[in-house]
Amino acid sequence: MKAISRWLDRFCYKHPRFGIPNLMKFIVIGNVLVYFMDMFSNGYATLLFLFHPDLIFQGQVWRIITFLFVPVSGYSSSNMFSILWFAMTTLFYYYIGNALERQWGSTRFTVFYFLGAILNLIIGFAFQTSVTMYYVNMSMFFAFATLYPEMQVLLYGILPLKVKWLAWLDAALFAYDIVFSLFARQWITAALPIIALLNYFIFFWDDLVSVVRRKTGRMAYQARPQTINFKKAQKEVQQRKGYLHKCAVCGITDADDPNMEFRYCSKCNGYYCYCMKHINDHVHVQ
Numbered sequence: 001m002k003a004i005s006r007w008l009d010r011f012c013y014k015h016p017r018f019g020i021p022n023l024m025k026f027i028v029i030g031n032v033l034v035y036f037m038d039m040f041s042n043g044y045a046t047l048l049f050l051f052h053p054d055l056i057f058q059g060q061v062w063r064i065i066t067f068l069f070v071p072v073s074g075y076s077s078s079n080m081f082s083i084l085w086f087a088m089t090t091l092f093y094y095y096i097g098n099a100l101e102r103q104w105g106s107t108r109f110t111v112f113y114f115l116g117a118i119l120n121l122i123i124g125f126a127f128q129t130s131v132t133m134y135y136v137n138m139s140m141f142f143a144f145a146t147l148y149p150e151m152q153v154l155l156y157g158i159l160p161l162k163v164k165w166l167a168w169l170d171a172a173l174f175a176y177d178i179v180f181s182l183f184a185r186q187w188i189t190a191a192l193p194i195i196a197l198l199n200y201f202i203f204f205w206d207d208l209v210s211v212v213r214r215k216t217g218r219m220a221y222q223a224r225p226q227t228i229n230f231k232k233a234q235k236e237v238q239q240r241k242g243y244l245h246k247c248a249v250c251g252i253t254d255a256d257d258p259n260m261e262f263r264y265c266s267k268c269n270g271y272y273c274y275c276m277k278h279i280n281d282h283v284h285v286q
Contacts (some may be wrong), residue, residue, distance in 0.1 A: 004202050012108045017105030024097030024111060028090055030069030035086055038071075046070050051121070053128045068117060072134040095146040104148055108203075113145065115227055116199040122193055127188045137198035141170055142200045248277035249282050 012018075020026070037045035051067035052060075073086045101109040116136035124131040145167030152160050174193050181190035243253035245262035252260060252275050261276050268285040 008108075008202065012105070012111060014106070016107055019104045019108070020099075023093050023101065023106070023110055025069060027097070027113075028094045030066075031071045031090055034069050035071050041149075047205075051123055051124055051131050053130075053238075061221055064121065069132060070132060072132055072137060076188060093140065095142060100140065100143055100150065112203055113140070113197065115202070116140075116196060119195045120192070123188070123191055127191075129188050131192065135174075135193045136199070138170055138174065138193075139196040142167060142197075145170070146204055173189070173239065175241040178186040227253040247274050247278055248272045249274060 002202070032050060034045050037208060049063060049066035049070050051070075052062050071086055071090070073082065073089050076246050098108070100112070104112070109152070113136070116139060117133065117164075120131045120133070145163045148165035149162070149167070151163045153163060154160055168179065174197065177193050178190050181187070243255040246253045247262065254260060254262065262273050263279045264274070265272050265274055265279065265282070270285060272284055272285055
């Protein structure tokens with residue numbers, strides 16, 4: 001995985017003109033056109049452009065490309081809410097696609113998007129099944145959340161949520177689809193989200209490894225016997241002495257006056273604590 005990730009990095013660096021600028025704009029325009037064609041043809045456009053291996057082998061080779069433009073939230077004549085949902089999801093993926101392209105550059109984003117599409121095509125041809133860009137789009141959101149975890153968006157245009165929490169929801173949906181498909185022995189259905197995650201891991205392998213190493217290193221450091229738990233130590237001192245701070249001049253403690261503030265003098269040689277009355281009125285210990 002690491003070798004593939006590094007090779008892709010080198011490829012994107014050496015071929016800056018390989019990318020398609022504003023790729024998501026073309027994808028969205030295609031989605032909108034197919035959706036409106038579905039509205040006037042009762043869904044026939046999707047049937048005409050959807051990836052279908054048997055029909056491709058019969059000569060309908062355009063499906064290898066046109067399946068990219070088939071909306072994952074298809075048109076439904078019986079549910080007018082589907083139009084609103086299509087508009088919201090399309091605008092959202094247009095936004096995150098542009099954000100990824102600005103962050104990565106056109107080449108890297110183009111490779112990410114089309115590698116996901118190619119992996120889908122491999123699954124479709126290998127298992128002779130129809131595939132869509134649904135899980136590729138969801139993995140694109142994983143990429144966006146990895147780069148901008150603290151960004152806040154409005155869920156359904158109302159509820160403010162940070163992107164990282166939506167990513168966890170996205171991960172839960174992935175896990176549910178995979179586990180449910182495996183229990184139902186629907187191997188092809190389980191393979192599609194796994195392939196989409198594979199595409200994500202290829203591009204973020206080094207970042208994820210770095211995060212895991214930092215987390216495990218921090219946990220190992222905290223588990224060392226030499227590491228002092230500051231809050232626990234404070235609590236033990238307070239229980240043993242009956243106070244936490246004591247003025248080195250007048251002897252007042254935080255137990256005597258809970259509202260009194262205490263400071264440690266940086267000019268004294270050692271850790272000498274003073275109340276607010278004597279922090280600026282004492283002889284420095286040398």
